[in-house]
Amino acid sequence: MTHRAVWDDLIGQDRVAAFLRRTVEEGSTTHAYLFTGPPGSGKATAARALACALLCDDGGCGTCPACVRVKRRSHPDVRMIAPEGAATYMVEQARDLIHDVSLSPVEGPVKVYILDRAESFNPAAANALLKTLEEPPDYAVLILLTTSWEAVIPTIASRCQVVRFAPVSPHTAVALLAERTGAGRDEARAALAASGGVVPRAVEFLGSPSRRAARDRLIGVLRDLPVMDGRDVLVAARDLLIEVKAPLDDLRQRQEAEIRERIEFLGKTAGSMKPIEDRHKREITAREREGIGELVNVAESWLRDCLASIAGAFELVANRDASDDIAAAATCAGERQLARAMCAVGEARRRISYNVSPQLAIEAMLFDIQEALICPRSWE
Numbered sequence: 134m135t136h137r138a139v140w141d142d143l144i145g146q147d148r149v150a151a152f153l154r155r156t157v158e159e160g161s162t163t164h165a166y167l168f169t170g171p172p173g174s175g176k177a178t179a180a181r182a183l184a185c186a187l188l189c190d191d192g193g194c195g196t197c198p199a200c201v202r203v204k205r206r207s208h209p210d211v212r213m214i215a216p217e218g219a220a221t222y223m224v225e226q227a228r229d230l231i232h233d234v235s236l237s238p239v240e241g242p243v244k245v246y247i248l249d250r251a252e253s254f255n256p257a258a259a260n261a262l263l264k265t266l267e268e269p270p271d272y273a274v275l276i277l278l279t280t281s282w283e284a285v286i287p288t289i290a291s292r293c294q295v296v297r298f299a300p301v302s303p304h305t306a307v308a309l310l311a312e313r314t315g316a317g318r319d320e321a322r323a324a325l326a327a328s329g330g331v332v333p334r335a336v337e338f339l340g341s342p343s344r345r346a347a348r349d350r351l352i353g354v355l356r357d358l359p360v361m362d363g364r365d366v367l368v369a370a371r372d373l374l375i376e377v378k379a380p381l382d383d384l385r386q387r388q389e390a391e392i393r394e395r396i397e398f399l400g401k402t403a404g405s406m407k408p409i410e411d412r413h414k415r416e417i418t419a420r421e422r423e424g425i426g427e428l429v430n431v432a433e434s435w436l437r438d439c440l441a442s443i444a445g446a447f448e449l450v451a452n453r454d455a456s457d458d459i460a461a462a463a464t465c466a467g468e469r470q471l472a473r474a475m476c477a478v479g480e481a482r483r484r485i486s487y488n489v490s491p492q493l494a495i496e497a498m499l500f501d502i503q504e505a506l507i508c509p510r511s512w513e
């Protein structure tokens with residue numbers, strides 16, 4: 134078997150990988166796919182692998198300039214799109230997309246659009262997109278991703294080839310992550326907990342000192358919360374935010390490089406950079422939100438660990454480097470307070486999805502968890 138490289142990124146999805154690979158090799162790819170499966174099952178990775186396979190001269194070698202740029206998300210013919218409204222795609226986004234699809238590819242033979250959270254098309258945005266889904270230009274491939282196939286508007290779903298992704302078991306994910314990165318099992322388990330079980334994100338997490346530092350700091354804050362005063366909590370939230378923003382410098386450098394490259398490539402015809410700059414701004418916002426999401430994941434996994442510890446299910450503890458603190462905190466707080474703190478985490482997730490400022494969301498989450506952990510009688 135040759136040219137396996139990009140498909141190897143697809144963990145625990147041999148059937149999907151074999152299917153997509155075969156369609157590329159046979160030249161039988163279609164114009165619209167709907168990838169459906171639980172979080173962490175590798176849908177976005179598969180979409181990028183498919184983009185590589187279509188844009189690479191070697192069927193997706195994983196190492197040529199085209200493949201590398203797809204993986205770095207800087208290939209001009211691959212666009213990753215996520216809802217920009219609080220919870221849905223906006224009609225303007227659908228219109229932008231339709232306009233973009235009408236423009237020929239910049240470099241490669243195809244243009245690939247990867248649309249995250251396809252269940253977030255409201256009827257108006259979906260309507261705008263239907264004709265494009267039905268009769269896209271020959272070079273266009275649209276890949277829609279969703280965790281819930283049933284929630285995608287039927288007129289959209291029916292125009293796509295549905296590809297189902299099976300869940301990847303936590304045990305498999307830990308083993309593969311450890312094998313791929315050389316991390317220890319405990320480290321891999323903690324990284325997966327911070328990354329919401331998504332293996333490629335956990336790989337990035339393990340490679341980012343600042344993201345690991347943010348996680349370690351939060352684990353310490355959670356341990357100390359019951360003895361912190363209001364000012365301590367505010368300082369802790371501020372410091373966590375500083376850690377979350379640190380990795381954005383890498384992204385900014387990549388973006389500046391993309392603009393330089395584009396000017397070199399297109400010279401005077403490069404035209405306005407505004408669409409690219411706008412996209413870069415959105416990428417920064419998205420990355421910042423992802424970092425905040427990571428903090429929420431860590432808090433949730435820490436509380437779940439406390440509950441596992443109370444139940445004596447130590448094999449389920451994800452943050453094993455903190456298992457002594459977790460056991461101690463669990464004994465002090467008890468099940469009810471921990472359950473209440475879990476609700477606070479859910480609330481934080483909701484606030485973030487409604488675009489509350491990251492600083493406020495984290496402050497509120499820490500105060501809510503603190504209150505839940507130190508007010509044992511509030512449930513009686």
Ligand SMILES: [Zn+2]
Nearest residue numbers: 189194197200
């Ligand atoms: Zn390649």
